Amino acid sequence: MQETAEAKAVLSDRIMSLAESQTIAMAKKARELASKGYDVINLSFGEPDFQTPQYIKDAAKQAIDDGFTFYTPVPGYLELREEISKKFKRDNNLDYAPDQIVVSTGAKQSIANAVLCLVNPGDEVVIFSPYWVSYEEIVKLAEGVPVPVMGRLENDYKVTAEQLEKAITSNTKLVMYSSPCNPTGAVFEEEELRAIARVLEKYPQVHVIADEIYEYINFGGKHFSMARIESIRDRVVTVNGFSKGYAMTGWRVGYLAATREIASACDKMQSQITSGTCSIAQKAAAAALKGGNASALEMAEAYRRRRDLVLDLMNGIPGFKTYLPNGAFYIFPDVSAYFGKRFEDKVMENAEDLSMFILSDAHVAVVSGEAFGAPQCIRFSFAASDEKLTEAMRRIKDSLAKLQ
Structure with a gap:
């Protein structure tokens, strides 16, 4: 003992x-x-x-043969960030420049970077529940206070705008959610997110992390990104990656897009933890996006x-x-x-x-x-x-x- x-x-x-x-x-x-x-x-x-689709594997092999075996820029190769920028425009009607994008070693690191850059000790973070297992623990690492808000089964576990408003206090700094959701598979529709945005318009100190890693695995209507909503666009950090849609879990490539201020902060944070993501995996990820989403x-x-x-x-x-x-x-x-x-x-x-x-x-x-x-x-x-x-x-x- x-x-x-x-x-x-x-x-x-x-x-x-x-x-x-x-x-x-x-x-x-x-x-x-x-x-x-x-x-x-x-x-x-x-x-x-x-x-992982063969054309992506082939690109990784080619990257090795072409000598891409050195350190990479902390926020990711420019080529990859340019492809992500095109993807945002093509799929989400979002305009993010390459310098607003930070590539990380998986979307989990992207989320951790954003939380650590936004949350101070004691700040409250509203987490739509049920939630992905790491959200609450990442908030605790940042010494924030997780505030889970539970969606109802009758609403496919989706949290409503009314529930969010009741949970916000003067200490709230951040809201986190995923859509499509892990673990429920629930998908927020455009009008549901717009209703949530109307609540957030009243609280300019509150930012949002929108986890969209399952974007392509959507059985209903077209995916809608909260960053499309102009009134809160600059307060939304959009997180995505390659693990789920492209079956690239072991490659460990994720990314976030945000304002230049937040992206620069995440770049700074990442520079002291992992630096740039694997060069070969980044080249494979760029090829994945160039190949479309078929x-x-x-x-x-x-x-x-x-x-x-x-x-x-x-x-x-x-x-x-x-x-x-x-x-x-x-x-x-x-x-x-x-x-x-x-x-x-x-x-x-x-x-x-x-x-x-x-x-x-x-x-x-x-x-x-x-x-x-x-x-x-x-x-x-x-x-x-x-x-x-x-x-x-x-x-x-x-x-x-x-x-x-």
């Missing part, structure tokens, strides 16, 4: 208060079970099961089919409360009907218990909603083959039937 206390004393309060990413933790547990010979179906990780839309159509498959199967599981996710590759049912039920001597007290039961009994890895600010839910990824999804839902239904 004394050794443990001494070990804790070595580490900072900052790291001791930081939670481990639950999506990564569950994936680790699934791998451990699989290493023992169990057939584990992993629906816990937010990762496309598609390969491959991304093909993958999105496959996700749409899988969503329909999973939703149909999930609606056959008693006690699951579902909705229609219009983007990303997740579904986030309310599973609280199983709380209090037991298997042998183990009581399902919460979604964490239920997730562990599903892993141990059905050998399917999912993630407890507690990590996303919604302890009554479980997140399922449908970025897997039709066969695996069908088998996973069968196993889960059979296992849950054992609970009394």
Whole structure:
């Protein structure tokens, strides 16, 4: 016990208060079970099961042959930032110059850069909940105060303008949300974002981080960026990347676009942490954008089919409360009907218990909603083959039937 206390004393309060990413933790547990010979179906990780398109791989190989093996500019190669600028104009009708864009080692770093550059100790950050697992922890790293605002299941978990207004105080500095959303797959429509912007117009001290990493995986109408709204445009930091739409998770390339003041600050922050992103990955990312988004839309159509498959199967599981996710590759049912039920001597007290039961009994890895600010839910990824999804839902239904 004394050794443990001494070990804790070595580490900072900052790291001791930081939670481990639950999506990564569950994936680790699934791998451990699989290493023992169990057939584990992993629906816990937010990762496309598609390969990176070949033309992008070819560009990376060419970059190596062409000698792009040196340090890169902190905000990214100009060529890549110019392509991102064109992408914003083409897809989002947004005018961001290359010097308003900072390329980072994944969209997660882009978000962290922006939060660290905008939030002072004690500043409140309104986070639309359910939220991606790292939002709250990044805010804590910046010594800000997370203020989760929960969307209702009846509204596909989307936070309304009225809810936002009630959450804003004189200490509010930032609002964070994703659309399409991880973990719910909810997509904010233009009028919903305009209503939110009308609230923000009253509070000029409040900025917005709009996480659009799942932009291309949209099953409904056209994606709408909050930065399109002129009245608050200069207060919006738009975050995106290549991991989801182009199946480039391992390449680690994300980016943000903002005012020159904010972009310059993020450049400065990044210069002291990682400097520029991998040269080869940047060249591949530039090629991805030059190639358009046809491959991304093909993958999105496959996700749409899988969503329909999973939703149909999930609606056959008693006690699951579902909705229609219009983007990303997740579904986030309310599973609280199983709380209090037991298997042998183990009581399902919460979604964490239920997730562990599903892993141990059905050998399917999912993630407890507690990590996303919604302890009554479980997140399922449908970025897997039709066969695996069908088998996973069968196993889960059979296992849950054992609970009394």
